[in-house]
Structure formats: structure tokens, C-alpha cells
Amino acid sequence: MLNEVQIQAIIKGTGYTIIIAIVAVIIGTVCGMLVALGRISHNRILNKISWLYVWFFRGTPLLLQLFMIYYAMPLIIKDLTGHPFPINPLMACFVAFGLNSTAYMAEFFRAGIESIDKGQLEASKALGMSYNQAMFKIIIPQSYKRLLPSVGNEFIMLIKDTSLASTVAISDLLRTTKTMSSSSGNWIYYVYAACVYLLMTSIIQFGFDKLEKKVGAYE
Template sequence: MAVTQKQLLAIFEGAFITLQLTIIAILIGLIFGLFFALGRISKSKALNTISWTYIWVFRGTPLLLQILVIYYTLPSIGIKLSAFMSGIVALSLNSAAYLAEIIRAAILSIDKGQMEASKALGFSYYQAMFKIIIPQSYRRLIPPVGNEAIMLLKDSSLVSTMGITELLRTSRIMVNSNGDSIYYALAAVIYLFFTTIFTLIFQKLEAKYSVYE
């Protein structure tokens, strides 16, 4: 059966929603991930405990369960979010937990002498982190962050449980309506296209920052 223009448009709209969810979630995840990574290596016992607990919870429970809790349970305590916003929140929080460990490992891989040299030059701990240590970790961060972005792209399909018509749900609706599995093939091609673009972007970033090592 030939795919109609209307169906193609619906699939592309679903693909755009998938891309939106992924990009927004990975950006928010990086911000929160950096915060929790610094908390994990902080000398403050309170910050370390809070960060460890957060990472433990979000890495130790299924993403689907997190989505369901945010969308269906939070309204019972007065926090009601739209399906799309719930998807953003769940994906971002989950991504932040994994990115926190990625960032922490990259920071700890930098020679400790860099921090000591920074302090000798009069930098505070956080000045040294943001001006000296973290910039040096970019090259080591890029490959695992790229992998996390690709995983997040695929995991975004889980938001379909809330009725969001992202790429996979759109394809499933079309297959259920006429029994033709060609829509799954189209979805697979689009997912492959997105993952290829992400891979190329992160490869270029890695090549760019590798000159500093």
C-alpha cells in the first residue's frame, strides 16, 4: 500500500516531536548532570549524599516507571503537567542521572595537579572547576554524551504511554488502522537518520576538541 502525503506529514510531525523531546531533554540533562556530578565530588557530605541518592534512584528504576509516576502520580499532590511536559521532565531527570556519572568520570580523569596548580594561581575551587578542569574534560565527555543522546532518542518512544504521538506511536496507529507494516519501516529509517546525524555531529565535536589533548 502506498503511503499518502497526509500519512507522511503525520509521520514527520511525530518525528519532529521525538527530536524535540530528545534535544530539550539532553540539554536540561547536561545542566542538571553537571550540578549532580559536582555534588558527587564535593567535600560537602550533604551535597554528596543528595547527589548520590538522586543518581541511585533514577538509574535504579525503569524510565517507563518514572514517566508514569510523573504523569499519573504527581497530579495527586497538586502538580499537574501536560503529557509533553511530563515527557520532558522524565527524560531530562533520567538523562541527568546518567550524565552526572559521565561528567564525574571525565572530571576525575583530569590530573589532580591541575587543581593544585589552579589553587596556587589564586583560583577558588569553583573557578578552577569551570575555567580549568571542566574545559579540559570536554574531549573525554563527547563520546559518552553522544551515546546518551542516541539512547535518549530511542527511549523517547516510551512517552507514547501518555498518548504523545511521537514517531513510534504515530507509526503504530497507522499500522493498527490498516494492517500495513510499512509504517514501521519508515519509522526505522527516520530513527536511523537521526542517530546517524547525532553520530556525525559528535564525531566532529570530538575531532575539534581532540586537538587540545
């Protein structure tokens, strides 16, 4: 059984896991919408930059992206400026997970927007709306319900992927239980970690299921 110190350590590690996932989802949602608009933009330069961003962050491992920000970026800045540039490991996780989530969210938003009948955009323009007005008042609001399952899945993936934070010395849930297991020689701590992960992902799934039903209640 867990003692009080171990329970507190697991709670603290779970807190790191949740904080990193929430910050990443917020960054991904806000920046993902901007990148998605760039992906569907008629501006070729903006479209190509957005495509390149999505291509890179979806095509390379998240662990590599985390290492590039936490380990490589300080070295690059030191080579350019001659001064050390240490990065806080938690901030590195926020940036890496946020940038990675942005790429996936952007594709979710793009698919959701493009799933709306183009006739609605043409009708909005016929009523005198600008492109931006039509997007933010007509098209994007209708895509919310279609995006919820994808956003929920992304949140669940981030909860699990935060285990990579342990590689940059963040005492998240997995690192905490791994330390307990290594010091005691007992495998049961991994079971505790699995139960906590399952609890968190189940709560998220339940919450998004309820939200989907509420959003679609009047359709």
C-alpha cells in the same frame, strides 16, 4: 507507499521525538553538571543528596519515572490539596526524560572531571585560584573532549527512548506509525519508523564524531 497525510503525520511525530530528546539533553547537561559537582563535593550532605538522586534515577526504569510524573503526581497533589492537578503530557515527558538524563550526565561529568590529573587542581590553588575558579577555568574545560562520546551516546539513547512518550498519549514517531499499521493492517509502517530512527541516530553520531575531531585537532 505513503500518502501526503501520512508523510505529514510522520514528520509531526518525528518533530515530537526530536523536541523531547533535545529538551532532555539540555536539562541533563545543565542539571547533570550541578549534580556531578555535588557528587565530588566535600560537603557530606550535598554529596549524599547527589548520590541518592543518581542512585534512584539510574536504578528505576524510565517508563516508571514517566508514569510517576504523569499519573501518580497529579493524584498525590490531589490527595494533599483536594484539587485536581492535570499535567500536560508533553511537559511530563520533558520533566521525566530531563531528570533521567540528568542522572546519567552527572556520572559522565563526574568521571570526566575525576579523570583529570589532580595535580592540576593543586597547581591552580598554588597560583591563587579558588576551588570554583580552578574547576570552571582549568578542570572542566579539559574534560569536554572526554565527555563528547558519552554525551553523544546519551543523545542517541534519548532519541530511541522517546518511544516511551507514546504511553502518555504523545503522538511521537512510534505511536504515529503504530496507529497507521493498526488501521491498515500493514507492517511496512514499522519499517518506515526504523528508517527514520536510524537516520536520526546516524546524523547525531556523525555530528559528534566530527565535533570530537574538531575539539581534539590541536591536542
